[in-house]
Amino acid sequence: MKDIRNPPLLGVLGGMGPLAAADFLTKLAEETPATRDQDHVPYVAWGVPQIPERPAAILGRGESPLPQMLRGIAALKQAGAQAVAIACNTAHYWHEDLQREGGLPILHIADAACDLLAERGITGGNIGLIGTEGTLRAGFFQQRFAARGLGCIASSPVDQQRLVLPAIAAVKANDLAQAHTLAVQAVLRLHEAGARAVVLACTETPLAIDHAPSAATPLCIDATRALARACVSWYRHAAAAGDGRIP
Amino acid sequence: MKDIRNPPLLGVLGGMGPLAAADFLTKLAEETPATRDQDHVPYVAWGVPQIPERPAAILGRGESPLPQMLRGIAALKQAGAQAVAIACNTAHYWHEDLQREGGLPILHIADAACDLLAERGITGGNIGLIGTEGTLRAGFFQQRFAARGLGCIASSPVDQQRLVLPAIAAVKANDLAQAHTLAVQAVLRLHEAGARAVVLACTETPLAIDHAPSAATPLCIDATRALARACVSWYRHAAAAGDGRIP
Numbered sequence: 480m481k482d483i484r485n486p487p488l489l490g491v492l493g494g495m496g497p498l499a500a501a502d503f504l505t506k507l508a509e510e511t512p513a514t515r516d517q518d519h520v521p522y523v524a525w526g527v528p529q530i531p532e533r534p535a536a537i538l539g540r541g542e543s544p545l546p547q548m549l550r551g552i553a554a555l556k557q558a559g560a561q562a563v564a565i566a567c568n569t570a571h572y573w574h575e576d577l578q579r580e581g582g583l584p585i586l587h588i589a590d591a592a593c594d595l596l597a598e599r600g601i602t603g604g605n606i607g608l609i610g611t612e613g614t615l616r617a618g619f620f621q622q623r624f625a626a627r628g629l630g631c632i633a634s635s636p637v638d639q640q641r642l643v644l645p646a647i648a649a650v651k652a653n654d655l656a657q658a659h660t661l662a663v664q665a666v667l668r669l670h671e672a673g674a675r676a677v678v679l680a681c682t683e684t685p686l687a688i689d690h691a692p693s694a695a696t697p698l699c700i701d702a703t704r705a706l707a708r709a710c711v712s713w714y715r716h717a718a719a720a721g722d723g724r725i726p
Numbered sequence: 727m728k729d730i731r732n733p734p735l736l737g738v739l740g741g742m743g744p745l746a747a748a749d750f751l752t753k754l755a756e757e758t759p760a761t762r763d764q765d766h767v768p769y770v771a772w773g774v775p776q777i778p779e780r781p782a783a784i785l786g787r788g789e790s791p792l793p794q795m796l797r798g799i800a801a802l803k804q805a806g807a808q809a810v811a812i813a814c815n816t817a818h819y820w821h822e823d824l825q826r827e828g829g830l831p832i833l834h835i836a837d838a839a840c841d842l843l844a845e846r847g848i849t850g851g852n853i854g855l856i857g858t859e860g861t862l863r864a865g866f867f868q869q870r871f872a873a874r875g876l877g878c879i880a881s882s883p884v885d886q887q888r889l890v891l892p893a894i895a896a897v898k899a900n901d902l903a904q905a906h907t908l909a910v911q912a913v914l915r916l917h918e919a920g921a922r923a924v925v926l927a928c929t930e931t932p933l934a935i936d937h938a939p940s941a942a943t944p945l946c947i948d949a950t951r952a953l954a955r956a957c958v959s960w961y962r963h964a965a966a967a968g969d970g971r972i973p
Contacts, residue, residue, distance in 0.1 A: 486776050497758070497766040501751035504773065508744040519744040521774035523801065526751065528766045529733050554770065554805045 487717035489710055490560025490583065491524035492551050495533060495567035499682045500526045503566035506707040520714040523558040525551040533569040534613030545573050552581035561717060562586060562725060564710050568610055568680045568702055572617040584725045589623040591709035592678045592702045596629070599676070599700075605630035607669030607677035609643055614680050632674045634665055642668070643684075650683035658687035666695035678702055734964035736957055737807025737830065738771035739798050742780060742814035746929045747773045750813035753954040767961045770805040772798040780816040781860030792820050799828035808964060809833060809972060811957050815857055815927045815949055819864040831972045836870040838956035839925045839949045843876070846923070852877035854916030854924035856890055861927050879921045881912055889915070890931075897930035905934035913942035925949055
C-alpha cells in the first residue's frame with residue numbers, strides 16, 4: 480500500500496458493550512496485512528455508552544437508541560469518516576435507518592459473516608447462529624443467510640437458557656474457563672442439529688471459544704472478526720479508488 | 727454516577743502502535759467501577775497510524791509527528807472532547823506542545839504512573855523504568871519521578887539489548903511465552919539493582935508480564951493502566967464539576 484497522507488478514514492460506532500469497540504479495533508489490527516504501523520486502517524471511533532439498551536428496544540419494551548446512534552454517526556462524519564462499521568451485532572437492527580439518516584455507507588456485520596462463510600467454501604446448507612435474544616429476534620442474520628441460499632439454525636430455547644446466556648454472563652464475569660465449556664457445548668449442539676458452521680454473533684462468545692482449542696474451533700465464524708476483515712477490504716478498495724464506497 | 731445525556735467526553739489520541747489504543751480502551755473499561763454499560767467513560771478515539779515514527783524524531787533522525795498529532799487533537803476537539811489521553815508512552819515527548827497548541831487539557835501518562843505508585847505507598851527510593859529507547863531518551867518519566875522525590879533506574883544498555891527490546895519484539899511477533907521470560911528477567915534485574923517498583927512504560931511489556939504469574943508481577947506498574955485509571959478519575963470529577971479540567 481502506498482504512503483498516503485490523507486487515507487480513507489473508517490468510522491467505528493462503539494459504546495454498545497464497554498469492550499465491544501476495543502475488541503473490534505484489536506481484530507481490525509490483527510486482520511490487516513501490515514509490515515509497519517503505517518499500513519494499518521485509520522479510524523475514528525465513537526464510544527459513548529450513555530445510550531438506551533438495544534435488546535429492550537427490539538423487544539418493544541424500551542426507548543429507541545436510534546437518536547443517540549445517529550448522534551455518533553454525525554460525529555464520525557464530521558471527523559471525516561467515509562464509511563462506518565458498527566461494533567455491536569444487535570445494533571444492526573437499525574442498520575437501514577442509520578445508513579439512510581446518517582448519510583454514510585455502513586458495512587453490515589451479517590454480510591461480512593456471509594462473505595467469510597463463502598471464503599471458506601460454505602455456499603449452501605444450514606448455518607448455526609449464536610447470539611443474544613435481541614439479535615436472534617431482529618432477524619437480519621437469518622434474512623441475509625436466506626438471501627445467499629443458506630438455512631439458519633438457532634439454539635433451542637432450552638440451550639439458549641442453559642448454555643448461550645450463561646456463557647455470555649461468564650465472559651462478562653471474567654470466568655473464561657466456565658464460559659468456554661458452555662460455549663463449546665452450544666456450538667457442538669448446533670453442529671449435531673445439522674449446522675455446517677456456526678456464526679458467533681455476539682461479542683462475548685468468541686472470547687469464550689478462543690480461550691482454548693476445542694472441537695468447536697474449526698466450526699466457528701466470529702462475526703466481529705468478519706466485520707474487521709470487511710473493513711480491511713473496504714480500506715484497500717477506498718484507498719485505491721479514492722472514495723468511500725463499500726465494494 | 728447519575729444518568730447524564732451529555733456526559734464529559736474523553737478524547738483518545740491513538741494510532742501510535744496499531745494495538746495501543748485498543749489496549750488502552752480495554753484497560754479503560756476494566757478500570758471503571760461499573761454496574762451497567764452506561765456507567766462507562768464515553769470517548770472519541772482518533773487512530774490514524776499514517777504518522778511519522780516517534781523514536782526516530784526524538785533521536786533527531788526523522789520528520790516530526792507533531793503536525794499529524796495536532797490534526798488528531800483538532801478532530802477530537804471538534805467531536806466534543808474536553809480532555810485528551812495519549813495512548814502511547816513515547817508520544818508524551820510532545821505533551822507540552824500538544825497541550826499548548828491543541829487547546830485541550832491532556833492527561834500525562836507519567837503523572838498517572840506516579841499517582842499509582844503513591845497509591846501503592848511508594849513515595850521514595852528508586853523506581854525501575856522499562857521502555858523503548860525513545861521513551862528513555864525523552865526523559866519525561868525520569869523528570870516526573872524526580873519531582874516526586876523518586877530516583878530512576880533504567881535497564882543497563884546490555885539488558886536493554888538482550889532483554890527489553892527482544893521482549894517487545896516477541897510480543898509484536900505474538901510469542902508471548904518468550905516475551906514473558908525476557909520481560910520477567912528485565913524486571914527482576916531492575917529489582918536487584920535497587921528498584922522498589924518497576925514502571926512498564928511501553929505498550930508491549932505489560933502483555934508479556936501478564937501472560938503468566940511470576941515474581942515480577944507484584945513489582946510492576948503498567949503505565950497504560952495507570953493512564954486509564956487517571957481517565958476514570960478525570961471523568962468522575964468532570965461529570966461532577968461540569969467541566970473538563972484535570973483534577
